[in-house]
Amino acid sequence: MPERALCDRITRIVMLKKACADVKRSTRLGVSGDFLAFLDHADFFLDFFDELSLEGVEPEELLRGDTYAEYDDHIAILKELRDRYYALLTERNLADLSMLARDYALNLGWLGEFDRAEIAIEGALSNFERKLLDSISQAVPTTLKFTLSPFDCKLSAAFGDLPLASEVDYDLTRRAITAQRAIAFAPEFRLLSAETRAKQALIVISEVFALIDRGVDPNEIAVVLPDESFAAYLRRFDRWRVFNYAFGFRFEESAFYRSLLILSRREESFALSLAFKRECAQNGLLAEIAERLEESGGGILETLLPLAEEKEKHLAAEALAELKPIIDEGISAKEALKLYLNALKEKSFDDASGGKVTVLGVLETRAISFEAVIVPDFNEEFLPKKSSKDLFLDTTVRERASLPTRFDRADLQRSFFWRLFARSKHRTIVCAVNDDSRPSSFIAELGIEDEPIRIEIDVAPFFAPPKRTRPQPLIDHHADLTAIALSAHSLACFLLCERQFYYRYAARLREDDLFLPKPPAMEIGTKLHLALAAIAAEEPRIFGNKTALKERIIARMSRHSAREEFEIRLWERRLDKFCANEERRFNEGWRIAAIEEKRTKTINGVELTGRIDRVDQRGGETIVLDYKSGSQKPNAMQLEIYRVLLCEYENVAAAYYYLRDGRLEPIEGDRREELYGHIEKYKEPYHEFAQCERLTPCGRCEFQILCGRK
Numbered sequence: 172m173p174e175r176a177l178c179d180r181i182t183r184i185v186m187l188k189k190a191c192a193d194v195k196r197s198t199r200l201g202v203s204g205d206f207l208a209f210l211d212h213a214d215f216f217l218d219f220f221d222e223l224s225l226e227g228v229e230p231e232e233l234l235r236g237d238t239y240a241e242y243d244d245h246i247a248i249l250k251e252l253r254d255r256y257y258a259l260l261t262e263r264n265l266a267d268l269s270m271l272a273r274d275y276a277l278n279l280g281w282l283g284e285f286d287r288a289e290i291a292i293e294g295a296l297s298n299f300e301r302k303l304l305d306s307i308s309q310a311v312p313t314t315l316k317f318t319l320s321p322f323d324c325k326l327s328a329a330f331g332d333l334p335l336a337s338e339v340d341y342d343l344t345r346r347a348i349t350a351q352r353a354i355a356f357a358p359e360f361r362l363l364s365a366e367t368r369a370k371q372a373l374i375v376i377s378e379v380f381a382l383i384d385r386g387v388d389p390n391e392i393a394v395v396l397p398d399e400s401f402a403a404y405l406r407r408f409d410r411w412r413v414f415n416y417a418f419g420f421r422f423e424e425s426a427f428y429r430s431l432l433i434l435s436r437r438e439e440s441f442a443l444s445l446a447f448k449r450e451c452a453q454n455g456l457l458a459e460i461a462e463r464l465e466e467s468g469g470g471i472l473e474t475l476l477p478l479a480e481e482k483e484k485h486l487a488a489e490a491l492a493e494l495k496p497i498i499d500e501g502i503s504a505k506e507a508l509k510l511y512l513n514a515l516k517e518k519s520f521d522d523a524s525g526g527k528v529t530v531l532g533v534l535e536t537r538a539i540s541f542e543a544v545i546v547p548d549f550n551e552e553f554l555p556k557k558s559s560k561d562l563f564l565d566t567t568v569r570e571r572a573s574l575p576t577r578f579d580r581a582d583l584q585r586s587f588f589w590r591l592f593a594r595s596k597h598r599t600i601v602c603a604v605n606d607d608s609r610p611s612s613f614i615a616e617l618g619i620e621d622e623p624i625r626i627e628i629d630v631a632p633f634f635a636p637p638k639r640t641r642p643q644p645l646i647d648h649h650a651d652l653t654a655i656a657l658s659a660h661s662l663a664c665f666l667l668c669e670r671q672f673y674y675r676y677a678a679r680l681r682e683d684d685l686f687l688p689k690p691p692a693m694e695i696g697t698k699l700h701l702a703l704a705a706i707a708a709e710e711p712r713i714f715g716n717k718t719a720l721k722e723r724i725i726a727r728m729s730r731h732s733a734r735e736e737f738e739i740r741l742w743e744r745r746l747d748k749f750c751a752n753e754e755r756r757f758n759e760g761w762r763i764a765a766i767e768e769k770r771t772k773t774i775n776g777v778e779l780t781g782r783i784d785r786v787d788q789r790g791g792e793t794i795v796l797d798y799k800s801g802s803q804k805p806n807a808m809q810l811e812i813y814r815v816l817l818c819e820y821e822n823v824a825a826a827y828y829y830l831r832d833g834r835l836e837p838i839e840g841d842r843r844e845e846l847y848g849h850i851e852k853y854k855e856p857y858h859e860f861a862q863c864e865r866l867t868p869c870g871r872c873e874f875q876i877l878c879g880r881k
Contacts, residue, residue: 175266181514183267184213185497190256194248217267220253224269225297226574233564233572272299279310287312293537293590295326295575295583308343315341318354318538320589322582356593358618364604366867369630371547371601372404377628378599379413379528382543387597389413389527391542395591397553399532408630415522417531422486422518427479430454431515434461435508454478464504471504472511482520490514533587540594549602554588554611555581565744585613592617605867652677652853656771656780659809662849668863674874677860695728695738696800699830700784702727703798704767707785715757717750724750748833756787764788770816777850783813785828793817794824800831808849811842 178186223230230250260266266274282288288311290304307313317339319327327333330341333348340350361378365371375394383389394414396402403424405414422428430450434457437447451458460474472491479487494514498507529541548554558580569576592598602610602623610623655661655676665672674680702724706713713719724746728739765786772779785796795813799805810825817823826837862878869875 175264175270177271178260178265178267179493180214180217180517181494181510182265182497183217184513185510186259186263186265187213187216187252187256189259190252193255194252216249216252219249220256220269221267222574223253224272225299227272227298227302228572228574233568277303277306277310282307282310285311287314289314289316291316291318291538292326293318294586295579296329298573301329304343313343314349315343317341318590320586320593322585322589324582325579354593356589356618359598360592360617360619361599362614362619362621362623363599363601363626364610364623365601365626365628366603366605367630368401368404368548368603369408370626370628371603372401372408373628373630374601374626375405375545375547376408376413378545378601382597387543390529392528392545393536393541393543394528394530394545394547395536395588396530396532397546397548397556401548402530405530409526412526413528414526414530415528417522417529417535419519419521422483422515422520425480425483425520427483427487428512428515430457430478431475431508431512434464435505435512437461464508472498472507475508475511486518486520487515490518533584536587536591540591542595543597543599544591544595545599545601546588547601549600549611549614550608551611552608554613555584585616588613589617651856652858653777656778657850657853658780659806659812662808662812662853663806665853666849667868668872669858669860670862670878671868671872671874673858673860674877680874680877694735695742698728698739699724699742699800700767700798703785707763707766711763714753714763717747717754720753721746721750745831749830750833752833752835760789761787762789764793770813772816772818774815775847775850775854777854779812779815779850781809781812781816783816786817792824793820793822794826796826796828796835799827799829805836808842808846810838811846815843815846 230246230253233246257270260270288307290313292315296304304313304315315330317323317326317330317333317337319333319335319337319339321335323335327335331346333339333341334351334353336354336356338350338352338354339348341347342349363374363378365374379389379392379394382392394405399418402416402418423432433443433447433450436443438444447461451461456477460471460478463471463474472494476484476487476491490511491514494507494510498510502510555577558577564572564574566576566578600614600619600623602608602614604610604623604625657665661672661676664675705727706720706723710723713723721743725739725743728742729735763785765783767782767784768786769782770780783795784798787794787796795810795817797805797810797813805827810827814823814825824837826835828835863869869878872878
């Protein structure tokens with residue numbers, strides 16, 4: 172684009188914020204007017220603009236794909252926002268990637284200096300990239316060299332159904348295949364599992380040394396990370412300096428960045444406030460800067476550089492220089508600091524450790540090969556990796572508008588790994604297997620039928636200096652637990668870890684909810700419960716009308732942030748099946764008999780208590796329902812306790828009610844004797860309040876330090 176400068180990410184964010192201020196309706200998209208909150212969501216809109224431009228799709232085309240007109244208002248606002256954003260860039264002679272795809276010119280003079288062009292293609296091509304390649308092929312003879320996996324169906328179809336699982340030379344100028352070779356792929360892997368990421372890291376190191384012992388050149392060994400945060404574990408355990416990191420070290424791992432982050436967030440929680448005070452005790456300059464942080468103006472950033480260590484100063488100053496041209500005089504010091512942190516996140520240090528085994532991300536594996544490949548984190552949460560681009564429009568709308576869907580992105584990731592494995596001789600996959608993680612489905616798609624081999628490994632010896640055993644806190648072993656009412660949650664805690672139960676219910680220690688807010692998903696779950704309870708109390712017959720019920724639920728869920736607005740928009744789609752099921756059950760004769768009802772009952776000297784989400788009745792039938800807004804694992808004894816509390820009814824059925832898909836999951840059998848057995852154990856006058864044997868529950872326990880586990 173002539174006489175235009177390509178702007179960086181931070182400039183794009185600032186220009187987008189100005190555009191939002193001009194587009195008054197942008198608040199209906201959940202775009203916060205507060206600049207600090209806006210920064211957390213800006214990338215979502217910029218990525219969406221880039222995607223539309225690269226695929227050559229205008230917002231109006233999305234409306235044609237939106238059969239039910241669910242997004243029409245949002246799409247109209249997005250178009251207005253994008254047009255204003257482009258106008259602001261044009262006023263300043265700036266351009267970004269999305270504008271470049273709309274208005275560009277090939278340098279034909281430069282292309283004319285070459286006799287021919289050969290371009291290696293691995294991965295998906297956008298419509299813009301295909302158009303660009305076509306233009307190049309008209310200026311100079313062009314050959315595309317494909318390495319196609321079985322998952323590259325769309326890429327193959329775009330060039331006339333190229334053979335999959337093959338290396339193909341394709342003459343783009345003549346539109347003809349000039350060479351092809353089938354790729355043999357044998358599903359021969361070492362498939363290992365461990366309980367935690369730390370143990371996975373030790374397995375990776377062990378595998379590296381085993382490969383070297385077998386004669387593999389360490390320069391020909393690669394550790395490929397589906398999620399680059401895993402590198403922190405490798406660095407922690409790499410005493411032998413065997414690794415080098417192709418992506419370097421993120422600046423946000425530096426002491427300077429950490430100090431600034433704590434400075435900017437010190438008021439968000441009690442824990443961060445304490446961390447800030449510790450930082451100030453070590454560095455008086457930080458305390459002085461904090462006092463001036465309330466002042467207006469981005470000039471505060473100049474005073475931050477002395478906080479940086481010598482190795483950090485170059486990148487810290489570079490980020491500051493990039494910000495200077497775009498910081499307005501009216502910007503507050505807090506806003507300037509948040510922008511600076513965003514700019515620093517884009518920086519990274521080069522890795523100068525000199526290890527011979529390469530650690531790299533998935534995208535960095537394109538067009539290269541290694542004799543041996545080790546991939547940790549091969550879990551469903553990382554493969555396929557979720558993209559924020561898929562959150563705004565559903566798959567049907569994307570398909571009709573010819574935009575990539577989440578299935579296309581999943582196939583792209585599968586392609587990267589398939590090519591990586593196809594080029595290697597030794598392949599090792601490591602995954603986490605625990606209550607929260609399961610192996611990726613891609614394992615089966617690779618043709619691997621064996622179960623992962625569980626590797627038990629002790630991480631403690633790798634921490635130096637050795638920890639001294641902390642004295643365990645004294646606990647009154649003769650606590651009278653019958654004075655504490657037993658609920659489903661407290662019983663689950665008692666069965667999981669008696670030590671945790673003691674701290675939480677006997678000693679009544681609590682973290683302050685004011686300083687530790689609930690996760691967004693939990694907040695939305697609470698809002699759903701309250702909305703359903705209020706509707707059942709005020710308008711019980713509305714459960715027989717799925718459309719009206721859904722409208723009432725959404726209307727009753729309050730919004731306090733852009734994140735909550737976004738979550739509620741997602742639930743608008745998810746509630747369809749639930750509301751349809753409610754209408755069906757209503758027509759079958761089911762009626763709500765009780766909602767959010769608190770019950771207590773004394774059993775063998777122990778008071779049982781619980782707040783029951785819902786009780787439905789039909790004739791002589793009774794069923795107790797427990798709502799589940801997420802995919803969390805059900806509490807085994809919860810519904811049994813509720814059935815005991817509903818003692819006035821006979822033959823009470825019970826089921827978990829999943830709000831995401833309207834599914835009822837009934838519990839089978841009668842577990843009352845098992846419950847009474849737990850009550851007898853609870854009544855015992857003497858308890859050791861022992862630590863749990865497994866460490867997995869400790870990761871989410873707020874009492875790790877008191878317990879001596881951390």
